[in-house]
Amino acid sequence: MGEGSVIIKQLRNPAYGLIPLLVFSILSKWVDTGTALCVALGLALLGVFLVRKHSRMLYDISAITFCIALIMLLFQYPLDDFGKFVIVEVIFVMALVVSRLLRTRVITILARNRQPNVRNYLSESFRVAFQIQYALFFHLLLTLVYFTLSTVQPPKIGEREIILLAEVIILAVIVMEVVRFHFLDKKLRAEEWLPVVTESGEVTGKVAKSVTREMKNKFMHPVVRIALISNGKIYLKKRDASRLLNPGALDYPFEKYMQYNHDINEAILNMVKKEIGTKDIPLRFLLKYIFENKSTKRLIFLYVSIIDDEEKFNSLELKDGKLWTEKQIEENRNSNIFSECFELEFEYLKNTVLLNYKLKATETPC
Template sequence: MGEGSIIIKQFRNPAYGLVPLLVFTILLGWVNAGTAMCIALGLSLAGVFLVRKHSRMLYDISAITFSVALLLLLFYHPLDTFGKFVIVEVIFVVALIISRLLRTRVILLLSKNKKPNVRNYLSESFRVAFQVQYAFFFHLLLILVYFTVSTIKTPWISKQEIILIAQLILLTIIFLKVIRFLFLDKKLRKEEWLPVVTESGEVTGKVAKSVTKEMRNKFMHPVVRVALISNGKIYLKKRDASRLLNPGALDYPFEKYMQYNHDINEAVHNTISKEIGTKDIPLRFLLKYIFENSNTKRLIFLYVSIIDDEEKFNKLQLRDGKLWTEKQIEDNRNSHIFSECFELEFEYLKNTVLLNYKLKPAETSC
């Protein structure tokens, strides 16, 4: 992602929906409350029209807050500037409470497309709403104490200081969200993006690998696997403990998710070079099939690499695995020591590639 994309993401930060309220509190020291409300309402409406639905919830709440406050101002004039500030804050907090009570309905309305980024932005919006609501709840308690004390004696805090505290609350939340978005962007830069495919292999979109792990088999992703065979034996090793599917089971050492915008050949060679440090081994495509269980859904592309030359095979930088004969595999099948994918693929390998080895002596004798 370039710098431009970082700026765009920052502008989608839901916390910026607090800016109209922050501007309103600042303007109270320079212009009358009505003018400050109108300016804040204009900023809120700009956000409503310019920001995407899943990021603009706080702009919506701000627009509602200042619209209601202006209507009240038309019918009720006697309040001083501080009283009008309190009215705006009360309306804003009530609107936050209502929005959080309607959270489930809002998510259903705005995330029908079920895109993970929509869900993430909505979650961030509600997180900000939660923080502001509780911070302002204590701020309103402070205001209540101020009004109670001021009827008896001189309060220990001034109206200007109370407004300043509200500004500090808003600035702190906005600042923390900016830092959070920078952190998330840095994390996403390191994220693996997987293509979402149909059963025919057509790419329909992309999703972060961390997200798809959480959603288990919601999306189908292409995976390349390479069976390494030497003189009728299949090389197997234990799958990493970090694997989503069958960690610790015996399998080929070559398996990799295809990356978004990468082609199949690039994916195949990348998975090989990651394991043995070279891409220079013979490859042949065998079959494509769909694998699905409760944890994952995959469109698997199976390749085979046959290296019968013992010297060439020994030069490969293979680690922690060994060659298995067909009989050794048959004797241990259905004992849960092999991966589910390998169990499925072995039947095909046995009746194609491995069968050729059995036929070779007969061909030679002819």
């Protein structure tokens, strides 16, 4: 990834949309208000053009604020620099209030984007907007108290101290968000990312596994399953208790979500090696189908591994399971001891792979 891409990625932190306001407050002490407003507006517009729309809300608000402030400056209101700073702060807070009132509509419009991380970016932007809105609101209350008291007696704090307090508030929000993003980025790097696919298998985006578990069947993900068969018997074991779907139910030992940017062969080999310590088993693709219930939505790729050689089968590092005959499975079907996927797939296995064993057994030698 190039340096420019890294900078743009950093700019997606919604708190950086507060930098134009921070820069304006600092410059207003050293240069004329018009220059400070122009510089701040330039920074805001830079963010607007560089950052995607679903994570640039505070850049948009900053740009609107400084555009309005510049227009007002043209009317030459009789205000000193401190008064103009207060006006800019008021405009900014009002824009934040309006954005929060339009929150539902904004999310509805922008979330039409098919990428599942759009809503996360929007939520982050609104969270930062909520923080800065209330922080600056209390700062404006303090400013109002300052103006009120200054008409009665000289205040103990000056205008510079009040502006400095606003700068500390803005900087504190930015720093907290940068620190939060740092830890969040570390967490995301360790996150398991799943591809979001259509019914045909086309990848349309990605989402963290922890997120999609909470959203249940909102997105469809590809899952690879392998039926292990030996001499007409199917090897089954209990699903791990941490599984989202049917924990504790009997199923194949091989099932795995495909990872984002991984191909299906890579997923199969990694899954097999993790379970039995080797990748050297025969594999054949059987079918692809969609499975959906209240908890999950999956595009399942079913493979079969047939190992009739007893010595080779026993050499596999299989644990906590056993081979089931077709009769044993039939006797226990619909008793909730098998996984939902296995119940669906067994009919297909019975009429293809297992039927082939029966036909071979009835063949008359020439």
